[in-house]
Amino acid sequence: MLEKIINLLRKEKGYLSGEEISERLGISRAGVWKQIENLRSLGYEIEAFPHRGYRLVSAPDRLLPEEISWELGTEFMGRNIFSFETLDSTMDFAYELGIKKFPEGTIVCSETQKKGRGRLGRNWFSPKYKGLYFSILLRPKILPQEASQLTILSAVAVSTAIKEITALECLIKWPNDILVNGEKVGGILTEMQAEIDAVRFVIIGIGINVNTEKRNLPPQASSLKEEKGEKVSRIELFKGILQKIEKYYLLFQDKGFSPILQEWKRHSSILGHQIKIIAHSKTIEGEAIDLDSQGALLVRKDSGFIEKVLVGDVIKVY
Amino acid sequence: MLEKIINLLRKEKGYLSGEEISERLGISRAGVWKQIENLRSLGYEIEAFPHRGYRLVSAPDRLLPEEISWELGTEFMGRNIFSFETLDSTMDFAYELGIKKFPEGTIVCSETQKKGRGRLGRNWFSPKYKGLYFSILLRPKILPQEASQLTILSAVAVSTAIKEITALECLIKWPNDILVNGEKVGGILTEMQAEIDAVRFVIIGIGINVNTEKRNLPPQASSLKEEKGEKVSRIELFKGILQKIEKYYLLFQDKGFSPILQEWKRHSSILGHQIKIIAHSKTIEGEAIDLDSQGALLVRKDSGFIEKVLVGDVIKVY
Numbered sequence: 001m002l003e004k005i006i007n008l009l010r011k012e013k014g015y016l017s018g019e020e021i022s023e024r025l026g027i028s029r030a031g032v033w034k035q036i037e038n039l040r041s042l043g044y045e046i047e048a049f050p051h052r053g054y055r056l057v058s059a060p061d062r063l064l065p066e067e068i069s070w071e072l073g074t075e076f077m078g079r080n081i082f083s084f085e086t087l088d089s090t091m092d093f094a095y096e097l098g099i100k101k102f103p104e105g106t107i108v109c110s111e112t113q114k115k116g117r118g119r120l121g122r123n124w125f126s127p128k129y130k131g132l133y134f135s136i137l138l139r140p141k142i143l144p145q146e147a148s149q150l151t152i153l154s155a156v157a158v159s160t161a162i163k164e165i166t167a168l169e170c171l172i173k174w175p176n177d178i179l180v181n182g183e184k185v186g187g188i189l190t191e192m193q194a195e196i197d198a199v200r201f202v203i204i205g206i207g208i209n210v211n212t213e214k215r216n217l218p219p220q221a222s223s224l225k226e227e228k229g230e231k232v233s234r235i236e237l238f239k240g241i242l243q244k245i246e247k248y249y250l251l252f253q254d255k256g257f258s259p260i261l262q263e264w265k266r267h268s269s270i271l272g273h274q275i276k277i278i279a280h281s282k283t284i285e286g287e288a289i290d291l292d293s294q295g296a297l298l299v300r301k302d303s304g305f306i307e308k309v310l311v312g313d314v315i316k317v318y
Numbered sequence: 319m320l321e322k323i324i325n326l327l328r329k330e331k332g333y334l335s336g337e338e339i340s341e342r343l344g345i346s347r348a349g350v351w352k353q354i355e356n357l358r359s360l361g362y363e364i365e366a367f368p369h370r371g372y373r374l375v376s377a378p379d380r381l382l383p384e385e386i387s388w389e390l391g392t393e394f395m396g397r398n399i400f401s402f403e404t405l406d407s408t409m410d411f412a413y414e415l416g417i418k419k420f421p422e423g424t425i426v427c428s429e430t431q432k433k434g435r436g437r438l439g440r441n442w443f444s445p446k447y448k449g450l451y452f453s454i455l456l457r458p459k460i461l462p463q464e465a466s467q468l469t470i471l472s473a474v475a476v477s478t479a480i481k482e483i484t485a486l487e488c489l490i491k492w493p494n495d496i497l498v499n500g501e502k503v504g505g506i507l508t509e510m511q512a513e514i515d516a517v518r519f520v521i522i523g524i525g526i527n528v529n530t531e532k533r534n535l536p537p538q539a540s541s542l543k544e545e546k547g548e549k550v551s552r553i554e555l556f557k558g559i560l561q562k563i564e565k566y567y568l569l570f571q572d573k574g575f576s577p578i579l580q581e582w583k584r585h586s587s588i589l590g591h592q593i594k595i596i597a598h599s600k601t602i603e604g605e606a607i608d609l610d611s612q613g614a615l616l617v618r619k620d621s622g623f624i625e626k627v628l629v630g631d632v633i634k635v636y
Contacts, residue, residue, distance in 0.1 A: 095511075099413070120515055143628060145463035148514045175514070190514050193413075195507070196466045196493070196613070197438055197629040295514070310461060311515040 001025065003066035005035050006044065009056035010070065017053035061129065063109050067235050076105035077246035084110040091117055091191060091205050094135035098193060098201040102137055109134035116207065119176060119189055130212040132238055136204045136245065144194040147202055148295030149257045151176055151190040154204050156263045157244035158186060165240045166228050171269035173314055174297050179269055183222035185209050206241065210234050257293055264291060270317050279312030319343065321384035323353050324362065327374040328388065335371035379447065381427050385553050394423035395564035402428040409435050409509060409523045412453035416511060416519040420455055427452035434525065437494060437507055448530040450556055454522045454563065462512040465520055466613030467575045469494055469508040472522050474581045475562035476504060483558045484546050489587035491632055492615050497587055501540035503527050524559065528552050575611055582609065588635050597630030
């Protein structure tokens with residue numbers, strides 16, 4: 001009902017009388033008033049003018065499902081949205097939904113996370129109302145060893161969306177960092193439940209520092225606001241990312257991984273560069289020459305020998 | 319307390335008086351009597367003789383934790399045992415324990431399963447009190463693409479244990495079938511929760527038709543009892559399998575996958591044979607020549623070309 005009222009107000013340029021709302025939605029005038037109050041408590045600014053009615057002045061900068069799904073225009077992405085003020089981890093919650101057979105495209109987001117996760121058990125810092133911290137449930141028909149293709153796909157989608165919405169140049173640092181001006185503004189985490197022969201479901205976790213102040217970020221991290229010099233709409237960015245992920249995911253299902261990989265190469269911050277990488281407590285130096293079809297990085301060392309790196313951290317790019 | 323009494327009676331060759339039990343365990347005579355009744359209701363046959371006391375005549379053929387752990391002698395395997403009369407699936411329950419951070423070697427078994435799972439969403443038929451249906455929680459430090467090594471390891475352990483306990487020759491049909499006299503008596507299922515870069519935990523599911531009658535089995539399936547012509551102790555077999563899995567798992571951690579692979583090759587029903595295999599709805603014929611370090615089967619086709627099969631069903635062995 002809340003969503004219905006807010007959508008009515010959104011469509012209406014001017015004022016909408018309580019009577020009209022009451023008629024269109026089949027609820028009492030007192031009911032309308034109560035819902036308006038509820039909306040205000042969520043942060044919607046709604047003007048009430050005697051004899052003319054209500055007018056939506058502004059929507060809150062909050063990850064409310066009705067804000068995310070408004071004109072989202074996707075086929076399946078975001079059809080179920082679970083939005084929280086606070087959660088231990090959107091990954092864990094999405095896992096539960098995966099086990100409970102929720103469909104592809106189910107989204108879990110939270111304004112803050114108490115135990116936000118990064119790769120390999122690291123933490124993801126999630127200051128409240130400042131970033132986007134969300135997980136997406138997918139059910140791709142792939143093998144476990146192909147799951148990193150979805151990290152690649154999501155990185156392409158996120159960097160494309162950031163560029164379209166903020167006009168900032170955005171690059172991907174293998175395997176899962178999103179960079180603006182060489183600084184990390186986001187990361188992608190892919191987890192799965194799988195048999196040997198088949199992935200049962202995948203959870204893509206995305207964390208983006210949107211409006212976080214630099215003083216509230218770990219060193220070497222930045223935010224879109226810091227890089228752009230002005231606030232960025234979290235809702236617009238969220239919707240843009242969901243749309244892009246759906247777009248690339250449908251492309252992936254239709255044409256396979258190859259077009260995604262091509263896109264990734266255009267966005268890579270390291271391909272063609274000399275890099276230093278730590279893999280299994282061993283340091284490898286060389287030129288990042290390619291990414292293979294399973295998401296492994298190929299590094300040509302000074303000896304000329306090409307090493308395939310499945311897991312690692314790029315610590316320096318020359 | 320039940321476990322303490324049964325272990326006292328087990329150690330005692332002759333009779334043990336109620337008074338002595340009461341003293342040794344620090345419980346009342348009435349308490350002893352009550353526990354003896356409880357044990358009887360579990361299926362323990364306990365003789366009571368006036369002025370002499372209690373004597374254990376036989377233990378029930380039931381998967382009780384105190385029976386499984388009695389003289390099990392393992393380091394970590396089976397230190398936690400969850401035993402059920404009935405369960406939807408031991409896999410699902412073990413998954414929950416994995417998420418709740420239970421340690422390696424935690425076991426979930428059930429006398430019957432309502433929704434026993436096989437590979438690729440197939441069913442596993444679990445008639446009550448007839449077979450072994452259990453799951454093992456492991457936390458190996460491996461990549462997702464290495465998880466099939468644990469299917470291989472478990473298949474080696476199961477076939478070795480069956481051979482030692484029943485004296486039946488036991489072979490492994492890639493990827494996960496256990497055969498006696500060419501008939502399927504068991505299967506192994508490996509599932510995991512993983513990041514791209516690291517497995518968080520693995521659940522090994524093992525199903526064995528022990529004392530099931532052929533008429534109660536699907537076609538092409540058999541049981542150890544049918545093949546041997548006499549009943550097999552489920553508890554002895556269970557303990558034997560747990561011991562072998564621990565042994566090979568410790569070897570795996572110490573020396574890597576290579577010695578396990580060698581053992582597997584000795585137990586394979588298909589290596590060196592012409593086979594027909596269905597992989598991704600395509601039929602491949604050729605000689606099964608090897609298994610690679612990620613558990614993929616190498617098939618040399620008539621053309622001489624060697625095909626690497628990651629997922630498939632061997633439908634005929636010549």
